């Protein structure tokens with residue numbers, strides 16, 4: 001198994017700065033997804049790791065061996081990295097077994113060993129019965145598995161996957177997610193998986209590296225990204241996140257703080273080292289906004305729209321204290337679903353204080369429309 005270390009990677013094309021100051025340590029055997037909107041630099045990063053391109057700044061190491069940076073530039077074939085593209089890159093005139101064993105043949109491995117490795121790899125991805133078929137006679141998912149088997153047979157300890165599910169239909173994508181999980185478990189390889197689909201990244205990866213405009217914003221477990229985004233942009237990317245300004249932040253020293261949100265004093269989670277600040281930014285999610293119980297204090301907001309979603313309702317609300325702010329809310333199905341025009345008292349079940357360094361300057365705090373715009377970009381890109 002091989003870990004991967006990127007130190008201060010920068011890359012420009014002409015005047016265009018595509019990657020800046022990327023630091024990322026991936027442990028041997030880890031599954032890391034690189035997530036970001038179209039054009040944020042994901043593929044460029046993968047190409048640098050694969051050796052198809054060289055960084056202008058910084059260095060790349062595989063295990064304890066530097067492969068790029070300064071005067072060092074190990075070519076792709078010298079890096080021992082497996083690559084799975086969305087278009088599979090299979091030889092059409094060769095059988096499945098031929099494709100899987102091709103690199104071993106070029107490397108002049110003895111035939112018996114070659115056949116044994118190909119058979120093992122095909123078995124791992126459940127393709128043994130298809131060994132003699134041509135790629136044209138396989139489904140998209142089966143072709144993807146041939147590409148995975150090829151990495152396995154070549155003994156790649158590090159496998160790069162560039163949007164491998166992008167060409168597959170929804171049902172096949174779900175099945176292939178399971179396939180990737182199994183591949184990771186059984187091969188023990190380090191996987192770096194580029195995607196702009198956050199549900200895919202959440203479902204598969206040990207950690208997700210979130211990129212935007214050529215920068216790495218945060219690399220953390222899916223749950224930590226969702227619950228403790230490092231900055232307002234990540235908060236807006238992940239899980240339809242909302243970013244709300246708060247005032248008078250007072251940490252209580254136990255990972256909790258209080259602050260004023262839309263005229264009400266609320267409790268928030270925060271970093272242990274959080275400091276008192278007059279202005280701060282909190283993140284939350286639509287599922288954490290609820291109507292207050294009878295007698296409970298809450299934030300008054302008017303229902304401006306509701307949509308039946310099958311099994312539940314989605315609401316748009318405008319807080320009375322700031323009608324320019326749109327708060328989305330999800331509620332389970334009920335006969336007493338509030339109608340447009342109704343005033344509800346809202347409580348926030350969970351709020352996270354964005355750490356100080358992750359805040360935008362006062363006055364440039366992105367509101368929900370900014371957040372949902374980014375989220376949309378993720379889903380549609």
Ligand SMILES: Nc1ncnc2c1ncn2[C@@H]1O[C@H](COP(=O)(O)OP(=O)(O)OP(=O)(O)O)[C@@H](O)[C@H]1O
Pocket residue numbers: 013016018036037038039040041042043044045196
């Ligand atoms: N050879 C090149 N010359 C000039 N600009 C380039 C080159 N390669 C990439 N770019 C630019 O660098 C930026 C990042 O591109 P990249 O393909 O890495 O993004 P991406 O995040 O993988 O996007 P997508 O999800 O759409 O594939 C884009 O603005 C792209 O136009």
